[in-house]
Amino acid sequence: MFHHSSKLQFPVRVEKPDPEFAMLLQQAIGGVEGEIRVAMQYFFQAMGARGDARIKDLLISTATEELAHIEMLGHAVALNLEGAPVSYQEASAKDPVVNAILGGMNPRHVLSSGLSAMPVNANGVPFDMSHIYASGNIAADMLANVTAEATGRVLATRLYNMTEDKGMKEFLSFLIARDTMHQQQWLAVIEDMGGLSASLPIPNSFPQSEEAQEHSYYCLNTSLDKPLPQGRWCQGPAFDGVGEFTAKEQPDILGEEPNLGYARPGSGAQSEQMGGSVPPTLKSEP
DSSP states (O other): OOOOOSSOSSOOOOSSOOHHHHHHHHHHHHSTTSHHHHHHHHHHHHHTOOSOHHHHHHHHHHHHHHHHHHHHHHHHHHHHTTTOOSSHHHHHHOHHHHHIIIIISOTHHHHTTSSSOOSBOTTSOBOOSTTOOOOSOHHHHHHHHHHHHHHHHHHHHHHHHTOOOHHHHHHHHHHHHHHHHHHHHHHHHHHHTTOHHHHOSSSTTSOGGGSOGGGSSEEEOOOSSSOOOOSTTTSEEOTTSSOEEEEESSOOOOSOOOOOOOOOTTSSOOGGGSTTOOOGGGSOOO
């Protein structure tokens, strides 16, 4: 059950409407880096969060905040579309916006939504939920959430740099700040669970004695013409506190050549693929 306030979480103001910027803002709503993605991701993670009830509550709370961000962004899109032409004739009469409707503006803001936001990205592609990561493993989900907030913050900073509108900059500055908090928040959950080293490898419930541990900690070079890039990943203790990083310049070839053998009769393959037989019509004459 959810409750809603009629007021926005943060003021959203536009000094000068910009239909092209409205199109760009759509990425923050329905893009893979956007607010629909994180809201749904946190909701579904919460619904599968077994164990510590505090983490479920935190996920639900943050998911709800992300819905508030969708609401604010939707309002920002609509405000930027204020005064936008609703026909080509009107566009022709207003030279400053001709380029917007013919070039930069998303025509679906006129055709489909009546000058308001849509659940789509900046190209007008609907968000399809394919980037929702909810594994049921809290540590895995928290790392996915840090990545989601990081890419969302990258997007928000790019949008910030693409506008000179004071109201939009203030609004985006708020979203950037919340992304900062949420990155730290999800890392804090991992720390509260014992820290990254205690969480690795994920899932830490699988006994490492049952994995081929001789392959667990070497960094492998598969380049034919360049040496392995040297760095922290090549030597020293691994982050789980168990293994030691090593490096291999060439992979060990341990497997066999993949050969499936002959095709089965009735499988739809060619006759030449079945048992090595050659069709009579192709046999050479004696």
